[in-house]
Amino acid sequence: MNSTHYLIAGASHAGLEAIHRIRLIDETATITVVTRDARLPYSPTILPYVVSGQSDPDRVVLRNADYFKNLNINLITGDELVAIDEANKQVTLQSGDQWHYEKLLLATGADPIIPPIPGLSEASFHVLRTMQDAINLRTHAGSAKTAIVLGAGLIGMHGAENLRHAGLDVTIVEMCDQVLPGYFDTRAASVIQTAFNSNGITMLMGSRVVKVEQQAQSCQVTLENGNSITADLLLVATGVKPKLDYLKGTSVQVEEGILVDRNMRTDAPAIWAAGDVAQAADFYQDKKVMMGILPDAVTQGAIAAMDMSEDYTLQPYTGGVPINTYTFFGQQAISVGQCMADDQSEELTQVDDDNHRYLKILLKDNQLQGISSINEEMDAGVMWQLILRKIDLTSVKDAFIARPLETGRALMSSTWR
């Protein structure tokens, strides 16, 4: 039986931040990291850029082998958890190896959802979650002329744009009426959609796929309205959800993801969870949500590790605030916090259609609830902190509305004194 003090399952942003934090205060305890990917750690966010060729798979390694060696961390690649025996603090890996742990962090991320569309499972299609997926898609894109992308979420949109950059004719099929639902409001979404249209991407919004048929070298997709489209390549990007089979038989509670408290503890003893696999507190309301964004995975990984290593400087998780920075065809959309007003919030909007600029500020009780912008310079990190710290904007409200960038910077700078 192998033995390790800390066992970290997953080597993406949450897992990597966790080992960094543990090593900051504990230089000697044994740390073992298990990742199912055979490669050194990389970010899922980079994958669309690998598809377009902008990023080289060998140049986006987040931590090289020396990093793990120098910190005396045992990195196991190409293996994954298949079972946990929480009473005996043991896990079994796919390879059959067993490990005893004192503390276990589950940061295993999420997997693509494959929608139950008739014919899809028999068809040949791509997803985009691993480096191998990206390389496969890039290879296929090299010979393909046309592509269909199912889903206008972040992966679908990034994937579509990068396939377009690779020279393909691309069609996006999305069930909702707007792109990036949940990330941006309808106005911002329409600016984004316009940019996609004018760059030659066909956008079939509000369209449901009822059938997929594999043909010799292509794939035919039939829509609810009876139309059908054919393409050489099909990318399915209809969301992600965590794979939680390995939790069978444990007392870890799950809904959409693994339920955790504000210290990222699960309901099982000595087991924590962080990142895309975790369902943690929301900032705005008393419920637990799936965040699925990179900076939040870093935060959650840090908190879990600090709790695991009994770091007394731990500040419990303040709750997830949605943050999205989205670059499309050279333009920028940023959304921090809530993007839709509710009945108690004050909404202030500035629109400059000629310059494709847009800014929306949501306030409640003179505190920032959310801010979203298109083609405006914006310190997302400053805005995030203004929301998290519930900074009172009463005395600077007019200045903030007129010049959120400068005012936000001055406010944050003044808090450092």
Added chain:
Amino acid sequence: MTAYNTITFDPSRCKSCNDCDACMTACSQIKSGTDDLLYSRIKIIAGMNGSLPELALCRQCGDPECTKSCPSTALTKNEQTGVIDWDKSLCIDCLLCTVGCTYGGITYNMTLNHVAKCDMCDGDPACVKACPSGALSYVTSAGIFNDQHDREDLFVPGLSACQGCNSEMIMRHSLRKVGPDTVLATPPGCIPGMGSVGFNGTTGTKVPVFHPLLTNTASMLAGLKKQYNRMGRNVTAMALAGDGGAGDVGFQSLSGAAERNDQILFIVVDNEGYMNTGMQASGSTSYGSWTTTTPVGSEMKGKRTNQKNLAMIMMNHNCEYVATASTAFVEDYYEKLDKALAASERGFAYLHIYSPCPTGWRFPSSQTIEVCRKGVETNFAPLWEYERGGELRFTHSIDDPLPVEAYLNLSGKYRHVSEEQLQHIQEQVNERVKTLKRFAGLN
């Protein structure tokens, strides 16, 4: 572990500039070849509702969030320079770095079409050079840590100095640099009082240390040094004395050793009084200071006489080396310590270190270095050095000093000072600088 150089910002000095924008123009120029401030990577922002200006600039964080949120490895912390490097060829413009930064230090720049951040101009920041008010400065004292931290601290841990004690810092820095081939004299004062001379039959140092009388520190060291010379051993004879032990009670032996140019490194830690015995005034106590022997009441308003300037008196002995120093300017101190150590091989070397005392002067223990700094910046405690046969040389500019209130306001011992007293102190400061300038050949 490496310490790094950094850019610091003093908003109180910036305010006097009235939006001069010199730093931002310099940054735009050097990074993009234009005066357009949109290209600047340092941003000075007007304070909220009339308060001091604020700064948006990359802090080159020790545990940076931007690099952690970077999926492309375009941002990395450079272990050598401490700068967070940005590699354009790797960047995918995803802007996730901007989510991690709460300083406005990395932001997508619409003019450049990518993120931009401060790279410290390879160790020669243009903004700092352009700043006319001294609000921005480039602090390089990290090099001292990098150079010195492997040397052994030759005082034991656990000395019982007060919280925020400047003297303890001076002692530890000095002896660590001077090294183990030293015999140390610590006459009565805070330094032996905090335990450095020893207790329970052990010493508080890792070098031979002794506790002379207040009156005979320099003469005992002179004799010891001669004996070591006779034995053929090269040993530094070093004193760490207070201002009272050096300038009042111990002055005759000090003056004698300086006159004979005995090979001694004599360091005076000047906290303007007898702080370990209950804060009595000494000859070094400055005019107007509250002490327990110069109280503040209906008649007396603190010390009635001016302080005597021991460093200038020592300079007039024409010994090998005389210098003043401050822990707020630690690189300057290390240079002087090197020179003094070398001079002590030839003859008498004297270092006078201004040492504000949080306990006796009544300021918060966190403010020690700030009080030191303001002492220098108001010309209350000017930094200079003198080598035998040469001219006095200022090592920190005496031009454009802050008004002396900027220094006095920090310490409770001057709280009662009246307008007339303040004026007197300012005149004293001006006169002293004038005298020093004559020695520097500047008048």
